[in-house]
Amino acid sequence: MPLRKIATIGHPVLRETARELSRDELATAPVRQLIADMIETMRDANGAGIAANQVHEPVRICVVEVDRNPRYPYKPDWSLTVLVNPRVEARTNETFMNYEGCLSVPNLRGQVPRLTAVRIRAWDREGNDVDFEVKGLTAGTFQHEIDHLDGTLFVDRVADTRTLCTWADYDRFHRDAFVARAKALVARFGS
Numbered sequence: 001m002p003l004r005k006i007a008t009i010g011h012p013v014l015r016e017t018a019r020e021l022s023r024d025e026l027a028t029a030p031v032r033q034l035i036a037d038m039i040e041t042m043r044d045a046n047g048a049g050i051a052a053n054q055v056h057e058p059v060r061i062c063v064v065e066v067d068r069n070p071r072y073p074y075k076p077d078w079s080l081t082v083l084v085n086p087r088v089e090a091r092t093n094e095t096f097m098n099y100e101g102c103l104s105v106p107n108l109r110g111q112v113p114r115l116t117a118v119r120i121r122a123w124d125r126e127g128n129d130v131d132f133e134v135k136g137l138t139a140g141t142f143q144h145e146i147d148h149l150d151g152t153l154f155v156d157r158v159a160d161t162r163t164l165c166t167w168a169d170y171d172r173f174h175r176d177a178f179v180a181r182a183k184a185l186v187a188r189f190g191s
């Protein structure tokens with residue numbers, strides 16, 4: 001299974017609204033290969049998720065997985081989840097400030113308000129309906145990935161651009177305060 005090249009900020013594919021897939025298309029070999037390659041590419045780059053347009057395929061597929069992630073060590077584990085044609089719905093008005101990064105935005109992090117609880121409806125990779133609620137820090141991860149399918153990057157949602165920082169300066173100046181907040185969220189929501 002080949003690794004795919006990851007598009008970086010400035011590439012127009014990241015700004016496209018990805019198109020929906022039919023169940024028939026989902027069952028084809030190229031789309032099944034795309035999903036397998038997305039998983040491998042995400043794992044290789046230590047991402048917590050990846051969207052198809054990040055690998056130059058503007059279709060509505062995204063993947064989330066957290067398994068002791070070295071890029072985001074405070075993120076609780078989440079088993080591999082493949083979403084096709086996902087829709088996200090707010091389950092609360094409450095937000096938290098997430099300190100996000102992105103495989104498509106090299107060496108930059110920034111604070112983004114995210115809902116603390118969302119409902120996700122989608123198909124899995126076999127085309128079966130899935131419908132679940134996700135809370136806390138992990139809810140932010142899902143909102144980030146589904147945003148990609150609408151051509152939105154986390155930098156578009158950064159409320160205060162003064163929070164933008166390199167990864168080294170995040171570690172140096174912002175990590176400890178954020179990790180404390182992240183741990184409190186995980187303790188409250190379990191995810």
Ligand code: ZN
Pocket residue numbers: 101102103104144145148
């Ligand atoms: Zn991203």
